[in-house]
Amino acid sequence: MQLFENIISYYGVIEGFVVRDLKDRYKSSYLGFFWTILHPLSLVVTYTFVFKYVFKVQIDHYVIYLLSGLIPWIFFTTAITNSSESIVHNFHLLNKVYFPREIFPIAIAVGQFIHFLISMTILLIAIICFTHIHISSYYFILPFLMMVQFFLILGSSFLFSMLMVYLKDVPLILNVVFQFLFFLCPIAYHLEAVPQKYRTLYLLNPFALIIHLYHQVIIFNNFEFNGHVFYVCFFSFLVMYISYFLFKRKEWEFVERA
């Protein structure tokens, strides 16, 4: 596939952009690296109060449960919103040097993936140190889940960064959609709380399904390759394939339109 060829031959540029973004982020703020952890933690404090003490959600290890859904969720939202702006923001470069346009959304997605991996590692360390959750061999599924999630993000990034060229409202729309989607994902509550008759429909949302799978692996030590898993793999690859196809068809217009 052309995508992988381009990634390999422009590896240096991707690396350059990723390093630039990481350095920029960590150098220019005082707490730098800790924001990666502080952001989910601040959310955890709020959600624990609201859901555990006000709404009285009954889930063991509620903080860990929240975090293992929130960290993937933050990966989804920040990677997709940031990369949707990547083509337009880097217009001054696109206009001067040639490289395949998909380099920009890819670089953002990879950068966010690194943040995500750091957060996940810290979460795993916290699980080992502070809880009695059993670390089982199911944890080896995690890299597979992350890859599926990464492909879904990459596909959405291509799609939205392309749309952003024509419609500057895309990040604002995404913000609203994500706010809505947050409550349609089993992050703060358990999937069981969704009425049985809606559950199939509910899990058609790939975001909800991926977060549910993370919970299954991390908290409940339970995972099987059922229809849901195949569905989400298929969906992610389909999104990536179609978005990339559209992106490549339109990429020549970016310089003239953006």
Next chain:
Amino acid sequence: MQESIIKFESVEKFFKVNFEKNLTFQEMIVSFPKFLKKKNSQVYNVFTDLNFSIFKGDFVGITGPNGCGKSTILKLICNILKPNQGRIFVKGKISPLLELGAGFHPELTGRENVFLYGAILGMKKREIQKHFLKMVDFSEIGKFIDTKIKYYSSGMVMRLAFSVAIHVDYDILIADEVLAVGDENFQKKCILEIMNSYRNHKTILFVSHDINLINSMCNKILYVDRDKIQLINNLRF
């Protein structure tokens, strides 16, 4: 027969120009029937049937009034724009000299920017490390190499950008009015360096409004005007 390195075959390029301001959603609804009917873009022809070849080892000066397509031609060569008609052949690696170091990031140090910029121009990490000292030396940045770029003067940024671009292992060098910044000393140094690579049979495209400079350096002149684009052999060579 010399080997042609850049070849334009009946190339046509036009832009769609929007003359109306961007409508907001509200305005769009108010004027909806009109909005559907009216086409608010016009076609602006930059050139319709452009043919020329540049050979390996040519030093082409590109000149002409503003807005007639100099940069469009360069962008077509760099593969940034696609022609609407016709074909363009380019053989070899291009090193574009970007205006004032577009691609530099103000929050990074000079050193980090050299690596970023080198990667953007298609250099491998090892190549950059190999040439790093030469680049810094040439740019005369000295001890400020570990200072953030945002504290540099515009001349310093230009010098650093030029130093990186000239060390890329290129076949075609594109310099689009880059010498505007930088003091006289450095300008001379740049011109010397460009002449040097000319002697090494690199192909150079040099955009400038300074006819005398072009006359004294280039062996060919591409004159780009509204209704006429022609490649002339410089009589002095």
